[in-house]
Structures are given as structure tokens and as C-alpha cells.
Amino acid sequence: MMQSSLLESWRRRWWRADPAALAVYAGLKPMTVVTGASEGIGYALACRFAAAGSDLILVARRPQLLNEAAERIRAHYKVEAVPVPADVTQPEAIAAIETALAAHRAYADVLVNSAGMGLAGEFLSHPPEAVLRLLDLNVRALTELMRHFLPGMRVRGRGGVLNLASLGGYAPGPYQAVYYASKAYVMSLSEAVAAETAGEGVRISALAPGPVNTGFHRKMGSERAFYRYLVVPASAEGVAAAGYRGFAFGWRVIVPGILNPFMALAMRVMPHRIVIPIIGWLLKPRGAQGNDARGQVNG
Numbered sequence: 001m002m003q004s005s006l007l008e009s010w011r012r013r014w015w016r017a018d019p020a021a022l023a024v025y026a027g028l029k030p031m032t033v034v035t036g037a038s039e040g041i042g043y044a045l046a047c048r049f050a051a052a053g054s055d056l057i058l059v060a061r062r063p064q065l066l067n068e069a070a071e072r073i074r075a076h077y078k079v080e081a082v083p084v085p086a087d088v089t090q091p092e093a094i095a096a097i098e099t100a101l102a103a104h105r106a107y108a109d110v111l112v113n114s115a116g117m118g119l120a121g122e123f124l125s126h127p128p129e130a131v132l133r134l135l136d137l138n139v140r141a142l143t144e145l146m147r148h149f150l151p152g153m154r155v156r157g158r159g160g161v162l163n164l165a166s167l168g169g170y171a172p173g174p175y176q177a178v179y180y181a182s183k184a185y186v187m188s189l190s191e192a193v194a195a196e197t198a199g200e201g202v203r204i205s206a207l208a209p210g211p212v213n214t215g216f217h218r219k220m221g222s223e224r225a226f227y228r229y230l231v232v233p234a235s236a237e238g239v240a241a242a243g244y245r246g247f248a249f250g251w252r253v254i255v256p257g258i259l260n261p262f263m264a265l266a267m268r269v270m271p272h273r274i275v276i277p278i279i280g281w282l283l284k285p286r287g288a289q290g291n292d293a294r295g296q297v298n299g
């Protein structure tokens with residue numbers, strides 16, 4: 001307890017209360033907003049926050065899956081879990097989240113940006129609209145949500161943003177070129193804004209797991225790439241536990257697992273002319289599955 005309050009004081013060393021700005025939040029309660037919360041890592045993270053007693057706003061597109069996820073969380077953790085079916089790439093998504101927060105007399109204390117998609121195959125094999133859809137989701141929507149909710153967090157000097165990056169953000173990834181580039185952006189943005197807001201009470205973390213056992217790889221059509229056979233995927237629950245813990249401590253980059261931090265270091269320090277062909281060999285779609293994701297909505 002003593003330790004956590006010392007950490008909290010250090011985290012807020014430059015924060016000064018602005019009574020007029022704080023008055024806006026008087027009588028409101030904190031909630032955690034999780035995008036991509038209906039399944040996979042987002043769902044597992046929502047469960048971790050719920051286990052710690054956070055009330056939740058859960059965002060994803062498919063209402064049935066989302067409602068079922070919310071139902072399970074409410075029943076198991078006895079917290080509020082409010083489903084907001086929305087596509088975060090659409091302009092009305094933020095308004096829908098704000099409406100749900102207002103209806104519960106709440107503010108977004110923590111934002112977890114987990115909604116994301118991948119694209120497997122050669123860059124030129126993807127239709128332009130699939131590439132733009134990925135950028136819209138992994139880059140634009142994530143940035144817009146962070147830009148929208150961070151000012152309030154800064155005023156309150158609490159909470160923060162947990163962005164889903166990837167080990168893939170550490171180096172270029174042939175055959176998942178746009179996806180890897182999008183995650184490099186997430187890493188860069190998160191670390192830079194974390195530096196800008198240091199000492200103001202908010203935490204900005206990038207969670208960068210290696211392959212995780214979710215439907216993500218099947219959706220993007222990479223199931224038969226070598227990395228799917230050679231790299232043992234982590235569980236979404238394990239990644240969420242590491243992500244939650246790292247975020248609680250205010251780590252700027254969280255790389256879960258024992259080997260992954262070494263992989264991240266190697267990807268950073270080894271010359272690209274060595275690293276990139278290895279990654280390309282691991283990611284290259286084998287067989288016919290590579291382009292399955294071309295026209296799909298979900299990634």
C-alpha cells in the first residue's frame with residue numbers, strides 16, 4: 001500500500017489540480033473503456049480490469065458476441081459492463097461511447113485500445129481499401145480515441161491509455177508489411193506521448209506481445225505461415241495479466257513472456273538486412289490461404 005502510494009506520488013509529481021477543470025467530473029465515477037472487448041486479448045484485458053473492480057464500457061462491432069461478453073463479465077466479476085456496439089473507425093463511435101459514459105454518470109478513467117486487424121500476404125496483393133481499413137483501425141481510430149480521452153485523464157491526473165502494439169512493431173515484416181508498420185506507429189506514438197505526459201499522473205503503455213492464441217491469425221489468413229508452426233502462441237489471459245500488471249506499474253512498453261523481450265532486443269539491434277529476411281521467411285503465407293483476408297471486414 002505504502003509502495004503503491006509512493007509510486008502514485010512520483011507519477012503525479014508535476015500534476016497540479018485545476019479546480020475549475022476538475023469540477024466537470026464531480027459526482028462522476030471512473031470507468032474503463034475497452035475496444036475490441038468481445039473476444040481475444042481485449043476481452044481478457046476487460047476481465048483483468050473487472051477482476052480489479054473496474055466498471056467497464058465494452059466496444060466491438062458484433063452486438064451478440066459483445067452482449068454475451070458483457071453478460072459473462074457482469075455475472076463473474078459483479079461490476080458494471082456496458083456493451084457499446086460500434087465500429088471504432090466510424091465517426092459516430094466516440095459519441096456512442098460518450099453517450100454510454102454519460103448514461104452511467106461516468107468518465108473514461110482508462111482507455112484500452114485493443115481493436116485491431118492484420119493483413120497477410122504481399123503488399124500488392126491487398127486491395128487498396130483493405131490497406132486503408134487496416135490503417136483506419138490500427139492507426140487512425142486508436143490515435144483519435146487516445147486524443148479524445150487523454151485530456152480528461154490529464155486534468156484528473158489519473159488513469160491512462162493501454163495501447164495494443166505487437167512484437168511486430170520492432171522491425172519491418174515482409175508479408176505483413178502494413179500490419180507491422182501500423183504497430184511500429186503504435187509503439188512510437190505511445191512512447192512519445194508517455195514521455196510528454198511523464199509526472200502528470202497518467203500512464204501511457206504499449207503492450208507488445210508475440211503471437212497470441214486468438215482468432216486474429218485465422219481472420220487475416222496467416223494460419224499456414226511458418227511462424228504459426230514454429231512459435232508457440234501465448235494465451236490471451238497470460239498476455240492480459242502481463243499487460244494489466246505492466247500498466248499498473250506504469251511501464252511504457254510491456255513485452256510479455258520470457259523469450260519475447262530478447263526477441264524485441266534482437267529485432268532492435270540486429271542489422272535489418274539480417275532481421276528482415278528471417279521475419280519474411282516466418283511470415284510468408286504458404287499455400288492458398290494468404291489472401292483470404294483480402295475483402296474481409298474483420299481482419
Ligand SMILES: NC(=O)c1ccc[n+]([C@@H]2O[C@H](COP(=O)([O-])OP(=O)(O)OC[C@H]3O[C@@H](n4cnc5c(N)ncnc54)[C@H](OP(=O)(O)O)[C@@H]3O)[C@@H](O)[C@H]2O)c1
Pocket residue numbers: 035036037038039040041042059060061062063065086087088089113114115116117118137164165166167208209210211212213214215216217219298
Ligand atoms: N493475436 C495476436 O497474436 C496478437 C499479437 C500481437 C498484437 N496483437 C494485437 O492485439 C489486438 C487484439 O488482437 P486479438 O488477437 O485479440 O484479435 P481478435 O481476437 O481478432 O479480436 C479483435 C477484437 O476487435 C474487435 N474489432 C475488430 N474491428 C473492430 C472495429 N472496427 N471496431 C470495433 N471493434 C473491432 C473484434 O470484434 P468485432 O469483430 O465484433 O468488431 C474483436 O472484439 C490487436 O490490436 C492486435 O493487433 C495481437
